[in-house]
Amino acid sequence: MNISVKNLQKYYGKNKALDITELQISEGELVGIVGNNGAGKTTFLRLILDLLQPTNGEILINGENVSQSQSWKLFTGSYLDEGFLIDFMTPEEYFYFSGELYGICKEDVDQRLKAYEPFMNNEILNQKKYIRQLSTGNKQKTGIIAAMIVEPKLLLLDEPFNSIDPTSQIRIRNTLKQINTEKKTTMLVSSHNLNHIASACSRIILLEKGLIIKDITNIAEKIKEVEDYFSVNAQ
Amino acid sequence: MFFKLLKHSWLSYSRAHFFEKSFYIKLLVGFIMFFILLNMLMAGMTLPAILSEIAPKQEPHEIILSALIFIMLADLLIRWIFQKIPAKKISPYFHYPVSKKSLAAFFIARAWITFFNVYLLIFFIPFFSITVITGISKQAFVLVIAGIIALTGLNHSFIFLLKTLPEKNNVFRFVLLLIIAAFAVFSWFYTEHILYASLWLGNSFLSGSPGIFVIIAALIIFLQIQSKKNLQKSFYNLIEKRSEKKISQKITLAEKIFRKIPVYGKYWNLEWKLINRNKRAKSSLVQWPLMLPLLLILFWWLPENNIIHLPVFLIFFAGSYGFFHLQFFLSWESRFFDFLASKNISFNIFIKAKFYFYSLLALVQFIILAPFILLINPAYVFAYISVMTYSAGVIFCILMYAGINHSSRIDPNTKAFFNFEGVSSNQFLMIALVFFSIIPFIITGQIIPVKNATYWVLLLSGVLFWALHPVWIKKIVNNFIKKKYIKLEKFRKD
Structure with missing residues (x-):
């Protein structure tokens, strides 16, 4: 799945939250979106998912405008925040329901969940708890797994490394790389964690106040530039 | 200190x-x-x-x-x-x-x-x-x-x-x-x-x-x-x-039944869980059966010649729990609407599923009450059926249509009493509209020289609206899509 962004602008009242003239994300790319708070990362992901109306411009997934078509949803998995969790369901019920919406039967969901058992660390399945009773980290894991088990062709994750333990962070990072390599899934991952992004992604987009400041593909060489950018800002 | x-x-x-x-x-x-x-x-x-x-x-x-x-x-x-x-x-x-x-x-x-x-x-x-x-x-x-x-x-x-x-x-x-x-x-x-x-x-x-x-x-x-x-x-x-706090992980009978129903079953399951596992939603559902004996007392107490005024009371009961729940149409899902909106869900089917669910609930309530009503006064059975059909057809349509304007976030698991989350001035107007909508029917019933004319008109209106539900639900969906982004934005706000 490829994404094409044209003249995209989003205003909240008079405040410009995002302004991207042009951006192409090709099939199979693992793109990291970095930026300080308020840079427009979540707004960008919401716009791709058609959860926000752009003030101007359009986003095309495989040539189809996301706001005029629904077909892209069949191949897209996403987890942005707790608004993606049905918190009165148990994690199992939530996984089955998510699977059902993508035409995946219960048995297949169970089968696919096995791959995520180490990530769940015996704290999510069979806990006799609703999602709302889980810890913040486990809620985050539940949302991420639900987005992944449907094996989407396009995966969008907002701050997936937040609120979870270091081992799980590394597991997510490795899983993202593995899925991207094996299944050629296009991925957009926003994060504040430069190390994970640099290690997992083939491309990094740096947003600041809604604008793309840097778009880096040769990460090994240029990650220093990104670090320096944030260091200068910190001073 | x-x-x-x-x-x-x-x-x-x-x-x-x-x-x-x-x-x-x-x-x-x-x-x-x-x-x-x-x-x-x-x-x-x-x-x-x-x-x-x-x-x-x-x-x-x-x-x-x-x-x-x-x-x-x-x-x-x-x-x-x-x-x-x-x-x-x-x-x-x-x-x-x-x-x-x-x-x-x-x-x-x-x-x-x-x-x-x-x-x-x-x-x-x-x-x-x-x-x-x-x-x-x-x-x-x-x-x-x-x-x-x-x-x-x-x-x-x-x-x-x-x-x-x-x-x-x-x-x-x-x-x-x-x-x-x-x-x-x-x-x-x-x-x-x-x-x-x-x-x-x-x-x-x-x-x-x-x-x-x-x-x-x-x-x-x-x-x-x-x-x-x-x-x-x-x-x-x-x-x-x-x-x-631990919960039971047993699959309930209702869930088992819903799972077997194609297309709508998964949404019924979601609705059933929503109203059963959240304090605010559940409290109205639990209180509902307690109100039914009151309805039977009302039937018993009303003299038969007062049947003309019966629809005024029945209008609040015959639609069953749907009458209360649909007042906050779609706001119940506000906390996870981003999930629904980002998935491959047909909102036409989603809204139809809701409509069928609450229509069915009204029918179940009638089946439970029917033997008692028959015992009290068989004449009331027809009155009940006509108001129930009117509720499930006309009132549900009004509630759902007006509900498109709701953009208030609701936490369905917060306390039920004195909880004004999601309540808007529109809602009061809507309830007034629903209540007063029955008055023209009562007047018509008085004018037409046919026995039970009010109830016949109510029944026919209800049947007509029910039969036309694909048309007005489509209209609701179109209106919903127009307001989707505004709703989503407001649903995200605590």
Whole structure:
């Protein structure tokens, strides 16, 4: 799945939250979106998912405008925040329901969940708890797994490394790389964690106040530039 | 520290969600409160004269004092349902250098400042001040009011103790339940004894018997000390409670049935879980069966020639739980609407699923009630069917259509009572519209010279709307899509 962004602008009242003239994300790319708070990362992901109306411009997934078509949803998995969790369901019920919406039967969901058992660390399945009773980290894991088990062709994750333990962070990072390599899934991952992004992604987009400041593909060489950018800002 | 905590209590009240509501909602709620209080005041002022007329041989204050025990029991029940203990907001203070003893003492003292400790006095003070003129002395007036304040304090302390009991203290709850059951049985068979005991209690207040005041004061002190102990112990529970709670993972019969239904089954399952696993949604669902006997009493009570006015009452019942739930159409899903909107869900099917679900619920309610209605008066069966069809067709259409304008976020798991989250002025207009929508049908029924004309017109309208539901649901979906982004944005706001 490829994404094409044209003249995209989003205003909240008079405040410009995002302004991207042009951006192409090709099939199979693992793109990291970095930026300080308020840079427009979540707004960008919401716009791709058609959860926000752009003030101007359009986003095309495989040539189809996301706001005029629904077909892209069949191949897209996403987890942005707790608004993606049905918190009165148990994690199992939530996984089955998510699977059902993508035409995946219960048995297949169970089968696919096995791959995520180490990530769940015996704290999510069979806990006799609703999602709302889980810890913040486990809620985050539940949302991420639900987005992944449907094996989407396009995966969008907002701050997936937040609120979870270091081992799980590394597991997510490795899983993202593995899925991207094996299944050629296009991925957009926003994060504040430069190390994970640099290690997992083939491309990094740096947003600041809604604008793309840097778009880096040769990460090994240029990650220093990104670090320096944030260091200068910190001073 | 006491005053700082008191200030925090005030801030938590004055900055509560309710005060962020629109001016009209505040005005309406304020008016309702004022109306209730005014009614109590008026009742207190007029009841002595009314009682004198009904029972001229008895003093009005004696009649009221005879019912004092029942009044205080009713107060206890109201408190059990509505009165909240402020101790639930205590956990943010745990990490401050304040002793748990002081915190418990503060919250016990703070709990006395509540509407529930005042409202009965709004009735009793005018009532007894008028009976001063007609019978009792000024001194007796002061004493009886003091007695009522003492009983109010006793009720307050008792409820506070009950609500601060450790969750595992089931023995106490069981004993209490036995006492209540025994009292209910006793009062059923020996009502006169209770009335006599109640009058004795009231007269003890009037005569200023020190013994009764000492006993009540001792009981209040005992209950307050126990509450303080419980509160200190329950501090840990307040934090641990969340992580301890386990749920049953058994698949319910309803879920099993819904799973087998193609297309709509998965959405019915979601709806069923939504209304069963969330406090606010569930409380209306649980209360619903309690209202049904009232409907049967109404059927039994109404003379047959009054069948013309029946739809006015039936309109609130025949649509079953859907009538209440659909008032917040789509707001129930506000907390996870991003999930729904980002998935491959046809909103046409999603909304149809909701419509069929609540139509079916109305039908199930009718099937349960039908034998009883038949027994009471077979003529009402047709009346019920016609209003039910009208509810499921016309009213559900109005509620869902108007619901497209709701953009308020609702947490379905918050408390049910006095919860104004998601309530808008539109909703009041909508309910008024629903209520008044039936009037033209009643008028038509009066004009057309056919037996049960009102019900035939209601039935036909209901059937027509039901048959046309694919058309108006499509219109709802189109309107929804137009407003989708605005709704989503508002649903995200806490």
